[in-house]
Amino acid sequence: MTALACVDPPPTRVAVRRTLSVPAGFVNCGPFAWRPGIDGVEIIHRLDASTISDASMVDGLLHLVNLGILAGRHAFEQAALGVIRTSAPDDDRAWAAFYDNSLAELADGRSPFAPIHLRARSLVVGESVLEVGSCFGFLALQCAGDGRRVHACDISLGATALLKSAARRRGDDVSAVVGDATALPFGADSVDTVTLIHLLEHLDDGSARRALSEALRVARRRVVVAVPYEDHPSEHFGHLLRLTASHLRHWAELVEPATVEFFDDHGGWMVLTPR
Incomplete structure (x- = not known):
C-alpha cells in the first residue's frame, strides 16, 4: 500500500x-x-x-x-x-x-466476464433456465437472447427491479423475483437448468450447501456452478470464502447429485445432474 x-x-x-x-x-x-x-x-x-x-x-x-x-x-x-x-x-x-454497453461488451468479448458467461450459456440444457444470484441480470438477459424461457432470482430488491426494467425496455422475456438462494421461491423440478454463477463465494459454508441443495430441488436436468479462484476473498465484492476445487468436491459429496463433473475455466466449475 x-x-x-x-x-x-x-x-x-x-x-x-x-x-x-x-x-x-x-x-x-x-x-x-x-x-x-x-x-x-x-x-x-x-x-x-x-x-x-x-x-x-x-x-x-x-x-x-x-x-x-x-x-x-x-x-x-x-x-x-x-x-x-x-x-x-x-x-x-x-x-x-x-445495460446496453455492458451487454455489448459481453457479446464482443471485451468484458472480463465474457468467457465465463459464454461457458455458462453453453452448459444450459432445456428450454428454461433460472439464474440464482442474478444481480444486474446480464446472464439472464443473454439467455433470453438465446431463446430460453428465463427466470432470475436475487436477494436484492433493487437489483431485481433494475433487471425487470431493463428486460421490459429491451423486449427480453425475463421473469425476475426477489428470493434467497437457500430457500428458492420455485417448485420442485420447475426449470430445466439452474445456474449459480459466482454466487457461492458470497455465502458461508453451510449456506452454500443449502443453496446447492435448493438448486438441485428446482432443476429438472442440470445445475451449473462457477466460482472464482482468488488469493484472498474480494471483500469489496462481498466475498466471504476463498474457494478452491476441494470446496466444490466437498459440497458435491454433501448434496449427493446423480452425477457431477468438475473442470477449470477462468475459475472452478461444477455441473450437477439431479437425482
Missing part, C-alpha cells in the same frame, strides 16, 4: 460526480480521481452514456480499492451506483446505457 492509500478511518460516505477535468486537490487514480471528504471520500470520473459499463466502472473502482481508498462492500457499492447514476443526465438514461 502506498502513501496515497491512507484514508483513515475507512470511508463511511462516498460522493461521486462526473467532470471533464480534474480539479485542484484531487489525486488521479487510474481513470478516476479522488480526494478525502468531510466524512468519507469524493470521487470524480469522466464516464458518460457512451462509455459507462460494468467493466469500465469496475476497472476504475478497483484502482481505488487496490490503494485502500475504498474499503469494504458498502463503500464499493455506494461508489458503483454513484458512477452509474452520474454517467447520464437522468437515472433512466444512465441505467439504459449501463
Whole structure:
C-alpha cells in the first residue's frame, strides 16, 4: 500500500460526480480521481452514456480499492451506483446505457466476464433456465437472447427491479423475483437448468450447501456452478470464502447429485445432474 492509500478511518460516505477535468486537490487514480471528504471520500470520473459499463466502472473502482481508498462492500457499492447514476443526465438514461454497453461488451468479448458467461450459456440444457444470484441480470438477459424461457432470482430488491426494467425496455422475456438462494421461491423440478454463477463465494459454508441443495430441488436436468479462484476473498465484492476445487468436491459429496463433473475455466466449475 502506498502513501496515497491512507484514508483513515475507512470511508463511511462516498460522493461521486462526473467532470471533464480534474480539479485542484484531487489525486488521479487510474481513470478516476479522488480526494478525502468531510466524512468519507469524493470521487470524480469522466464516464458518460457512451462509455459507462460494468467493466469500465469496475476497472476504475478497483484502482481505488487496490490503494485502500475504498474499503469494504458498502463503500464499493455506494461508489458503483454513484458512477452509474452520474454517467447520464437522468437515472433512466444512465441505467439504459449501463445495460446496453455492458451487454455489448459481453457479446464482443471485451468484458472480463465474457468467457465465463459464454461457458455458462453453453452448459444450459432445456428450454428454461433460472439464474440464482442474478444481480444486474446480464446472464439472464443473454439467455433470453438465446431463446430460453428465463427466470432470475436475487436477494436484492433493487437489483431485481433494475433487471425487470431493463428486460421490459429491451423486449427480453425475463421473469425476475426477489428470493434467497437457500430457500428458492420455485417448485420442485420447475426449470430445466439452474445456474449459480459466482454466487457461492458470497455465502458461508453451510449456506452454500443449502443453496446447492435448493438448486438441485428446482432443476429438472442440470445445475451449473462457477466460482472464482482468488488469493484472498474480494471483500469489496462481498466475498466471504476463498474457494478452491476441494470446496466444490466437498459440497458435491454433501448434496449427493446423480452425477457431477468438475473442470477449470477462468475459475472452478461444477455441473450437477439431479437425482
